[in-house]
Amino acid sequence: MKTSKGAIFLPGDSLPIPPGYKVIGSFSEVRGKHVICTTITLVSIKGTTIKLVPLKGVYIPNVGDKVIGIAKHISVDHCIFDINSPYPAILQINGFPTKSQSRIDMREQFTVGTVIYGEVKGKFGPYISLTLQGPELGILSKGFVLEISPVKIPRFVGKRGSMINMIKDMLKCNILVGMNGRVWIESDEYEIIKIIREVIDKIERESHVSGLTDRVKNLIAARLKELGVSK
Amino acid sequence: MSEECGEVKLIDEQGLRTDGRKPDEIRKTIMKVGVLKNADGSSYLEQGRNKILVAVYGPEELHPKHLALPDKALLQCRYHMLTFSTDERRSPAPSRRDIELSKVIKSALEPAILLEKFPMTTIRVLVEVIQSDGGTRCAGITAASIALANAGIPMRDLVVACAAGKVDGQYIVDLNADEDKLGEADLVVAIMPQRKLVTLIQMDGSLTLDEFKKVFELAKKGCYELYNIQRKALLEHYEKVAKEVSQDDISK
Missing domain, CATH: 2.40.50 (OB fold (Dihydrolipoamide Acetyltransferase, E2P))
Structure with a gap:
C-alpha cells in the first residue's frame, strides 16, 4: 500500500x-x-x-448530526437556538422528550442561554429543525461549552473515538461533542477545563501535522504533572 | 502630461519610473493571512506604500431578512479609506468613490465564491485602506481573496487584480498614485488565474485596440506575479505551524 x-x-x-x-x-x-x-x-x-x-470551514447541518445549541429566543410553542451555523435552529414541542407534549410551555423549560444537546431532524422553513428525543439528548444543566472549528471536530474525536477517549480517561471528565464545533465538558475542577481549552487550541493549530494524538497526550501529561496529579 | 508648473516626467532617460521601478516591474509586495483573531478570515497586504487590512465574516445569518436571497448567499463588501490614509485628512463617512469601489470589489470577487452553497445567508468582506498610494482597489481585491480563503469560504479559484497603463508613451504595470493621476490611460484587470477567467476589467483614458491588447497582457503578467505571492502567503501560514511543531519535537 x-x-x-x-x-x-x-x-x-x-x-x-x-x-x-x-x-x-x-x-x-x-x-x-x-x-x-x-x-x-x-x-x-x-x-x-x-x-x-x-483546514477551515463553516458548519452546514446534516440530518442526524448531534449539535450543541444555545437558546436565543423562546416562545410558547417553540424555541430558537444558535447552533454555530449560518442557519438558526428551531425546537418545536413535538421534538420535546415528554409524552404529555400538549401541556408543555417552552417558556418554562428554557431561558435565553440554556444549552441543549440536540439532533438535526431536517428543515423547517428557514430554520433547521431539532429534536431532543434520543439517548444522551436533552438540556445540559451544568458544565462548560468550548468552541472549536467545525472542520476540526473529526480530529478532536479521533479514529474510532481514540482522541476523545484518551482525553476523557486522562482528565476523568464527561465530554459531549457537537458536530457544530461546540464541546460540552462536565467537570468539577476548573483546571481540567483550562487543560481542555489548551488541547482544543493545539488541535485547531496543529491538526494538519502528523503525530497529533501523541503531542496531545504529552501536553495533558505535562499539565497534570504541574498540577501534581500522577498518571 | 503637462501641468501648470511645467512638465512632469514619470519615466526618466534610463527608462525608470518615479519610484525607481522598470516599466514591467510590480511594487514590492508583502501578504499575510490570519492577522485578526476576531474575524473568521483576515489578511494584510503591503504593496509599495499601500497598506491594506481585510476582514471576512460569514457565512452568517442575514439581517434585515428581506435582503436574503433564496438561492445563494449575499456578498456584502465595504471598501473604506481611513482618515489618515491619504496626504490630506479624509472624512470617515463613506464617499461616492468608496461606495463605487465597494461595488467593484464585490463584482470582482462574486464569480469566484460558491455563494450557492449558502442560500439565505451573508458573507461580509471589509476592506480598510490604512495607507494609500494608488491601485488600492486592486490591492483590496487581492487581499480580500486570500482573506476569504483564510475564512474557509468555498471558492472556485483565488482572485488577483493588477493595473497596467500607458504613461509617457510607455506601457507600465502596477501604477502608483502619480502614474494613476498623470498617466494617459490605466486598465484594471482581476482574474481567476487557474481558471483563466477575467472577473473585472475597468479602464480609464483611451487606448487603441493594439495598445489595449499590450496593456491587458502586461496587467495579466502582473496578476500572475501577485498570484504567486498570494499562494506563498497562504501556504506559509499553514506550513509555519508544521515547521514549529517539528522544531519542538527536535528540541525535545
Missing part, C-alpha cells in the same frame, strides 16, 4: 484522479478526471483513496 504525507492545496488547485482511485472529503468538486479543491485542503493519498480534509 502506497501512502503519501499530506500536502496543502489552495482553492482552485486540481489533482488528477488516477483510474481506480476514489475521493473522500467535502468542499471539493470533481470535474472529469480531476478533483478541484474549493477551500484550503490537506490532501493525502492512502492506497487507492484520495482523502481531502479542509
